[in-house]
Amino acid sequence: MRIIFFGCTHYSRDLLESLLNNNNANIVGVFSIPEEFSISYSEEKVKNTNYASLKYISKEKNIPFFEVDSVEGKKTTDYTNIISELKPDVILVLGWYYMVPKSIRDIPKYGSWGIHASLLPDYAGGAPLVWAIINGEKKAGVTLFRMEGGVDDGDIISQVEFTIQDNDTIKEVYEKATISSKQILNQVLNVDFKITFTKQDKSKIKIYPQRSPKDGLIDWSWEPARIKNFIRAQTKPYPGAFTIIEGKKVTIWDADVSSLSK
Secondary structure, eight states: OEEEEEOOBHHHHHHHHHHTTOTTOEEEEEEEOOSEEOOTTOSSOEEOTTBOOOHHHHHHTTOOEEEOBTTTTBOGGGGHHHHHHTOOSEEEEOSOOSOOOHHHHTSSTTOEEEEESSSTTTTEESOHHHHHHHTTOSEEEEEEEEOOSSSSOSOEEEEEEEEOOTTOOHHHHHHHHHHHHHHHHHHHTSTTOOOOOBOOOGGGOOEEOOOOGGGGBOOTTSOHHHHHHHHHHSOTTSOOEEEEETTEEEEEOOOOOOOOOO
16 A cells, blocks of 8 residues: 655654554655744744654655644645545554644545544544543554544444553553554455445534643642542653642652552
């Protein structure tokens, strides 16, 4: 299968390296975003703290490489002719920060696919793994889906579920999601796997908002279990949950719940 790959994070790099070891995946082009990039909601350039360069992998494997920066005159649509000439069967969008316009999504034979780190339609939208841990979920998963115009509302291709242990931090859960993403891609790209598209029940989709560092403020009125979940959901490599003590911000990286006896 001829694949164009969109990505710019450590997650992207891990999945690209996995795909390069799959004989059924022919990567014909790689598109990435610079570590500091322009985006519509910010006057200043935004830094991707999870950035991983895909340029060197592409060069080593002799794969055409392109960078997108929407305010620097390198919009995705500027590459429409190049993408068409590469004749992709599918575009994989794995770790990306820009909307992929319909004119690009519709070029490949099978459309454009993304992986969302939840069992859609649950936890659509931003930071699904963080929200799942905060809410005390015992399971999560990844969903491979065909991208449409809405938020994670496209047809489902496949899903893989995994457990969230009580002491898993975001780092462990993120690693489980990466392993599951590799599994789902290798499964779907197996020559014996039949690609089917199952429509989502859009009435069941609940969209969660993106999170930023300021959302890590702990509310000490919560139950202890929720405070623990809140902390482990945002610990390293994320900025961390925090409190304010005597006017100073104090980040808390770990916590546990115990009972005190007299």
